[in-house]
Amino acid sequence: MEKELDNIFREILYLDDNYSINDSLAPGDIVEWDSLSHMNLLYEISNRYNISISFKDLKGIKNWGELKKYVIKKTTNDS
Amino acid sequence: MVFSSLSFLFIFLPICLLLYFNPIIKNIKFKNIILLIFSIIFYCYGALKYLYIIVFSIILNYTIGIVLNKVRCKKLILALGVIINITIFLIYKILGTITAMKTETALLPIVGPLGISFFTFQELSYIIDIYRGVIPPQKNFLKYALYITFFPQLIAGPIVRYEDIYKKIDNRKTSFDNIKSGSTNLIIGLFKKSVIADTLGVVAMSIFTGKIISYATSWLGAILIMIQFYYDFSGYSDMAIGLGEIFGFKIKRNFNYPYNAISVNDYWKRWNISLGQWFNDYLLFPICNSKIYKKMIFIFSKVFNKRVAYKLCNFIVLLILWLIIGLWHGIAINFLYLGLFYFIVISLEKNCLFIKKRKVLSRIFTLIVVTIGTVIFFSFKDNKFIFLKSLFINNKFIDNRFFLLISNYYIYIIIGIMFSFPIIKKIKAIIKNKKYYDILHTIVIFSMFLISIYYIIINGYSPFLYFNF
Numbered sequence: 001m002e003k004e005l006d007n008i009f010r011e012i013l014y015l016d017d018n019y020s021i022n023d024s025l026a027p028g029d030i031v032e033w034d035s036l037s038h039m040n041l042l043y044e045i046s047n048r049y050n051i052s053i054s055f056k057d058l059k060g061i062k063n064w065g066e067l068k069k070y071v072i073k074k075t076t077n078d079s
Numbered sequence: 080m081v082f083s084s085l086s087f088l089f090i091f092l093p094i095c096l097l098l099y100f101n102p103i104i105k106n107i108k109f110k111n112i113i114l115l116i117f118s119i120i121f122y123c124y125g126a127l128k129y130l131y132i133i134v135f136s137i138i139l140n141y142t143i144g145i146v147l148n149k150v151r152c153k154k155l156i157l158a159l160g161v162i163i164n165i166t167i168f169l170i171y172k173i174l175g176t177i178t179a180m181k182t183e184t185a186l187l188p189i190v191g192p193l194g195i196s197f198f199t200f201q202e203l204s205y206i207i208d209i210y211r212g213v214i215p216p217q218k219n220f221l222k223y224a225l226y227i228t229f230f231p232q233l234i235a236g237p238i239v240r241y242e243d244i245y246k247k248i249d250n251r252k253t254s255f256d257n258i259k260s261g262s263t264n265l266i267i268g269l270f271k272k273s274v275i276a277d278t279l280g281v282v283a284m285s286i287f288t289g290k291i292i293s294y295a296t297s298w299l300g301a302i303l304i305m306i307q308f309y310y311d312f313s314g315y316s317d318m319a320i321g322l323g324e325i326f327g328f329k330i331k332r333n334f335n336y337p338y339n340a341i342s343v344n345d346y347w348k349r350w351n352i353s354l355g356q357w358f359n360d361y362l363l364f365p366i367c368n369s370k371i372y373k374k375m376i377f378i379f380s381k382v383f384n385k386r387v388a389y390k391l392c393n394f395i396v397l398l399i400l401w402l403i404i405g406l407w408h409g410i411a412i413n414f415l416y417l418g419l420f421y422f423i424v425i426s427l428e429k430n431c432l433f434i435k436k437r438k439v440l441s442r443i444f445t446l447i448v449v450t451i452g453t454v455i456f457f458s459f460k461d462n463k464f465i466f467l468k469s470l471f472i473n474n475k476f477i478d479n480r481f482f483l484l485i486s487n488y489y490i491y492i493i494i495g496i497m498f499s500f501p502i503i504k505k506i507k508a509i510i511k512n513k514k515y516y517d518i519l520h521t522i523v524i525f526s527m528f529l530i531s532i533y534y535i536i537i538n539g540y541s542p543f544l545y546f547n548f
Contacts, residue, residue, distance in 0.1 A: 012155075014388070034344055035359050036393045039367035043376065055211045055364060 001075070005068050008048065012041045023065025049075045080124040082318045083272045083535055091121065092322075099326065100253075111225050111248065114326060121230040126451045127307035129192035132167065133228065139163060140202040141223045142326045144216035144517075147209045152185030156299065160202060168199045171412075175411045179355035181511050188256050194234035196228055196407060205241045206221035207361055214242045222248050235315050237333040237353035244328060252325035260326055263524055270527040273534040275495050279303045282488055287457065291469040292480035299485070301450045301470060308453055309337065312351070338499040342441050343448050357402060366396055390430075399421050420455055492497030 006021045013032040015021070027033045046053050052072045061067050080087050095117045099110055123130055126365075147153055171192055205226075208214045211501055217223040222438040226246060240489050286300030316333035333352050366372055372392065381389030395485040405418020454467050461472035485492070510516050 011360075014386075028348070031342070035363055036367075036396065037405050039363060039396075040389050040393070043367060043373065047373075055360070059213060 002068055005045070005071060008044055009064065011043065012044050013037055021064065023058055023068065024061040024063050025065075036070055050073055080121050082315065082322075083269055083277075085532075085535060088269075088532075088535075091117070096325070105212045107250065111222065114229065115221060118225065118228040118230040118233060122228060124234060124320075125234075126193040132171070132192045132195070133198060135166070136167065136198060136202060136225050137224050140206055140227075141217070143206050144209050144223070145218065145514065147206065148225045151272040153210055156363050157206060160206045164203055164206075166198055173197050186342065197238055198233065200238050200354075200361075201227060201240075204357060204361060205419055206236070208240070208242060214245065217241070217245065217248075220310070220469050222522045229323075229328070231319040231326075231328075232330060235312070235319075237316055237319060237330055238352070239330055239395055239415060242330065247328050253325065253327040256325050257327060258372075261321045262328075262521075264321030264324060266524050266528045266531065268314040268319075268321060269531040270359075271310040271314030271317065273531045273538065275491060276314060277534065277538050277545070278305045278491050279488065279495060280307040282484060283307050286484075287466050291466065291473065293475040293481060294470070294473045295477040295481040295482070297466070297473060298450075299481055301454050301465070302496075303492070304457055305338070305450055305453045306492070306499065308456075310495065336501050338446065338449070339501060340442075340445050340449075341438060343421070343428050343445050346445055346449055347421075347425075354404075358400060362403065363400060366399065369452070372396070393429075393442060394426060397426060401425070404497045408456070409459070413455055413464075417455045419450060422453060424452075 009021055010017075010019070013030070015030075015032065025033070027035070027038055042053050042058075045051075049071060051071070053070075053074075056064070057070060062069055080091060082088075095113070098104070098113050098117075104113070117337050120129075122133065140160065143156060147160075148158055161314060172195070207212075209216050217226065226239075226241060227233075228243060229239075280303075283303035283306075284298055286296060287304065291297045293299070313334040320332060331353065335349040337346050337350035340349050347416060362453060366485035375392050375395070378446070379391050382388075383391070385442065401418040402415070403418070404421070405414045405416070406432075408414045408417070451467070454470065455464075458464050501532045510519070
């Protein structure tokens with residue numbers, strides 16, 4: 001699932017295939033990850049996995065790795 | 080009352096500090112009451128006739144906060160709260176703009192309730208965060224009133240989130256280091272405002288409102304307005320942060336060298352940071368999570384491919400966002416144009432790899448855009464945008480006035496430009512561990528204080544530009 005999420009990340013942020021995505025990446029680290037693409041990313045994830053991502057939960061998430069962990073946990077709990 | 084006034088620095092603040100740090104008063108409750116009383120006095124000094132609005136707003140949002148925590152129909156209560164807050168805000172914004180249009184000053188004069196844009200947004204964030212479950216409601220009315228009226232941030236921000244400050248309302252300690260660092264920030268802000276912003280502001284306004292006969296003078300005027308605007312607003316924010324620190328509160332920084340931005344988008348992440356984050360959390364997030372937005376993506380994805388669908392939806396959201404940011408500053412045509420201008424530029428930047436991938440070009444592009452944006456911002460009374468046009472259409476390349484202004488004000492201009500970039504940070508990193516650092520730091524800060532006082536005395540009263548909003 002982590003790989004699948006990385007692919008969504010690459011797709012929404014229009015990153016090259018050779019760009020290596022690491023878990024410590026945070027909004028602002030790369031030009032492509034601005035507030036609008038962040039919203040697109042959240043929409044795509046919530047749509048793909050049929051989960052709702054609350055503002056409260058997002059407050060504590062600092063980087064891509066944490067967001068992935070949150071999504072994996074959420075999909076496991078919801079299913 | 081203005082932070083950079085003698086009455087604030089030598090009467091209001093010393094009395095407030097004497098009472099606050101009085102060894103007899105140790106209980107935090109009494110310290111809070113002292114801060115609340117002084118905050119109300121501070122507000123009344125400049126806006127007594129509008130006190131009822133802020134009092135009503137505090138009672139309203141305090142009550143909504145309590146009710147939100149108890150009822151089931153949370154959405155309805157929140158919607159009601161948001162509508163009432165925005166209605167009051169809009170009424171006074173429109174009335175303020177109409178009154179301002181009738182005055183003879185070149186800039187937007189101070190009309191309407193002081194700081195309404197800031198305390199309304201602060202209170203909206205409070206009730207929305209309670210609805211979202213991010214924060215608990217404040218049950219003590221006086222503590223809530225202190226959160227809203229706390230004088231360092233009341234009139235021109237930064238917009239302080241309740242979640243960042245509520246623990247400090249109940250429990251805070253002021254150490255010597257807090258006071259030292261707070262005083263340093265206060266003096267730096269004072270220097271920025273009284274020495275740089277006020278001095279260059281007079282020159283900038285004389286160019287802005289006078290007859291322009293050369294490109295060089297026009298661009299000099301625009302650059303001076305940029306310097307004045309940054310030093311004025313960031314100076315106020317530094318003072319707010321410093322005062323907060325002295326009283327044991329930590330207010331987040333509101334500026335991060337905006338003219339050092341690598342893109343226009345980056346500039347808005349560095350300028351008035353608290354406002355940008357507010358729009359991000361309370362406007363962008365709800366829009367992008369709304370059913371309409373989701374439906375829009377769904378429909379566009381059917382017609383075009385997903386990539387185009389996202390781009391189209393982002394354009395629409397960006398347009399709404401920038402129109403609101405523009406009009407937040409005032410219901411006037413120049414603010415509408417300002418919003419449209421940044422919408423176009425940021426859309427272009429987001430989709431133009433040519434600019435994005437070249438760092439030097441991107442920085443130059445950003446500075447030019449911001450210069451034009453600042454001129455549009457200040458063209459409140461210049462309906463025909465005469466000054467803006469003079470940047471691009473002029474008779475001469477250079478004139479004598481340009482040389483005269485440069486020879487008279489070059490020191491301020493050099494200092495103004497130099498310290499708009501993180502030079503101090505680099506110097507500090509080099510000498511931080513040297514033995515003489517502390518003495519040098521004290522001498523520099525004390526000298527800045529004395530110079531600021533001298534400028535306040537010779538320049539007289541000068542309100543902050545952002546008081547208008």
